[in-house]
Amino acid sequence: MGRAPCCDKDNVKKGPWCPEEDATLKEYLEKHGTGGNWIALPRKAGDLSVHVLDPSLISFPRNMMIISYGLKRCGKSCRLRWLNYLRPGIKRGGFTEEDDKIICTLHGSIGSRWSVIASQLPGRTDNDIKNYWNTKLKKTLLPGNSSCPKSENMSNETTNEIRHLNLQQFWASIPTAETYDSGNSACFDTNSNALPYSSESNVQNYDSNGLVPDPSLIISRSMQVSGFHTSGSGSENYSKTSSQDLSGLSTSSTLALENSYGLWSGINGSVKEDGIMHMDFGCESHDDEFLNGFGFQEDTRELAPYLGN
DNA sequence: AAATAGTCCAACCGCACCCAT
DNA sequence: TATGGGTGCGGTTGGACTATT
Numbered sequence: 001m002g003r004a005p006c007c008d009k010d011n012v013k014k015g016p017w018c019p020e021e022d023a024t025l026k027e028y029l030e031k032h033g034t035g036g037n038w039i040a041l042p043r044k045a046g047d048l049s050v051h052v053l054d055p056s057l058i059s060f061p062r063n064m065m066i067i068s069y070g071l072k073r074c075g076k077s078c079r080l081r082w083l084n085y086l087r088p089g090i091k092r093g094g095f096t097e098e099d100d101k102i103i104c105t106l107h108g109s110i111g112s113r114w115s116v117i118a119s120q121l122p123g124r125t126d127n128d129i130k131n132y133w134n135t136k137l138k139k140t141l142l143p144g145n146s147s148c149p150k151s152e153n154m155s156n157e158t159t160n161e162i163r164h165l166n167l168q169q170f171w172a173s174i175p176t177a178e179t180y181d182s183g184n185s186a187c188f189d190t191n192s193n194a195l196p197y198s199s200e201s202n203v204q205n206y207d208s209n210g211l212v213p214d215p216s217l218i219i220s221r222s223m224q225v226s227g228f229h230t231s232g233s234g235s236e237n238y239s240k241t242s243s244q245d246l247s248g249l250s251t252s253s254t255l256a257l258e259n260s261y262g263l264w265s266g267i268n269g270s271v272k273e274d275g276i277m278h279m280d281f282g283c284e285s286h287d288d289e290f291l292n293g294f295g296f297q298e299d300t301r302e303l304a305p306y307l308g309n
Numbered sequence: 310a311a312a313t314a315g316t317c318c319a320a321c322c323g324c325a326c327c328c329a330t
Numbered sequence: 331t332a333t334g335g336g337t338g339c340g341g342t343t344g345g346a347c348t349a350t351t
Contacts, residue, residue: 016319016345039336079337080320115339126339131318 007039007074017073017081024071025078026086039075084125091123095132103129103137 013021028045035041071078084090095103099121106117112133114126121129 014321037336074321076322076337077320083338084319112340127319130340135317 007042007076011072012042012074012077013072014077017085021071021073022081022086025073025082029082029086034079037075038079041075041078042071042073045071045078080127084127089123090125092128095136099124100137103133107133107137 024045028041032044035044073081102120103117106113106120110116112130114130114133118124118126118129
C-alpha cells in the first residue's frame with residue numbers, strides 16, 4: 001500500500017499560477033510565514049477569504065480591489081512557487097560569466113546537486129540553475145565544445161570568493177556539540193568558535209610527495225562518496241555509489257564529508273601511510289589544520305579502502 | 310502566412326530523508 | 331524501534347515562445 005497523498009488531488013488546481021494566487025500566497029507568507037507546515041498553508045491562506053490585495057503585486061490596474069477565495073493549491077506547489085518565484089531577492093536570468101564558472105566547477109565536482117550549487121549563488125534557485133544548465137551550459141560541455149571553464153582556469157579571485165563564502169557557511173553549518181556525533185574529533189563549542197580537538201601529530205598539510213600520484217583523482221572519488229546522506233541513527237541504509245559499497249561507514253564519516261563536500265571546491269589531499277586523508281583546503285595553514293581536525297582526521301581512516309591509492 | 314522544429318522554463322511527480330510520536 | 335506525516339530534492343514534462351523552412 002502506498003502512502004497517503006499529501007493533498008486531495010481532485011480538488012487542487014494545477015498548472016500556471018495566476019496573479020491573484022501569487023498575491024494571496026505572498027501576502028500570507030509575508031504576514032505569517034510558513035508556520036512550519038506547508039501542507040496546511042493553502043487552507044490557512046484560504047481563511048483570509050476576502051481581502052484587499054496590494055495592487056503593486058499584480059498586473060491589474062492600481063486601486064482595483066481583488067477578492068480572493070483562498071488557495072486551491074497543494075502545499076508542495078505553494079512551497080515551490082514561493083521558493084522559486086515569489087520569495088524576495090530572487091534573481092532571474094542574466095547569468096554572468098562568473099556564475100557560469102561557478103556552476104561548471106561545482107557541477108564538475110559534485111554533479112547535479114542543484115540546491116548545493118544554488119547555495120553558492122545568492123538569489124539563484126536550484127530550479128533556475130538546473131534549467132540553465134540543461135538548456136545552455138550542458139551543451140557547451142558536449143564533445144568538441146570546451147568553452148565551459150574548468151576549475152584550473154578559474155580566476156584566483158573567483159576561487160577565493162568561493163572559499164570565502166564557504167568558510168562562512170562552514171561555521172554556520174557546524175552543529176552544536178550536543179547534537180553532533182562527536183567521536184574524538186568534533187567535540188567543540190561552536191559559540192566560542194574554539195577549534196575542535198586535534199592531535200598535532202595527526203594533522204599534516206598536504207604533501208605533494210604523498211602516496212597518491214594523482215590527488216585530484218582521489219578527491220574526485222571522495223566527492224562521490226560524500227554525496228550520500230546518512231539516515232537515522234547511523235548504522236543502516238547507506239546508499240552505494242556506482243561501484244563502492246559504503247555500508248561500513250559510520251555516521252560521523254559521511255557527516256563530516258557531507259559537510260565538507262558541499263562547501264569546498266578545488267581541494268587537494270592524499271591518503272598517508274597512517275590511513276588518514278590529509279586535506280589542503282586552500283586556506284591559511286591553521287584553517288587547514290582545523291578542517292582536517294574537524295572532519296578528516298579520524299573519520300577518513302574508514303574511507304581509505306574506498307578511496308584507493 | 311503557415312507549418313514544423315527547437316528552445317526555454319515553470320511546475321509537477323516521485324522518492325528519500327528527517328523528525329515527532 | 332517502527333511508523334507516518336512533512337519537507338526538500340532531482341528528474342521530467344508540457345506548454346509557451348521563437349526560429350527556421
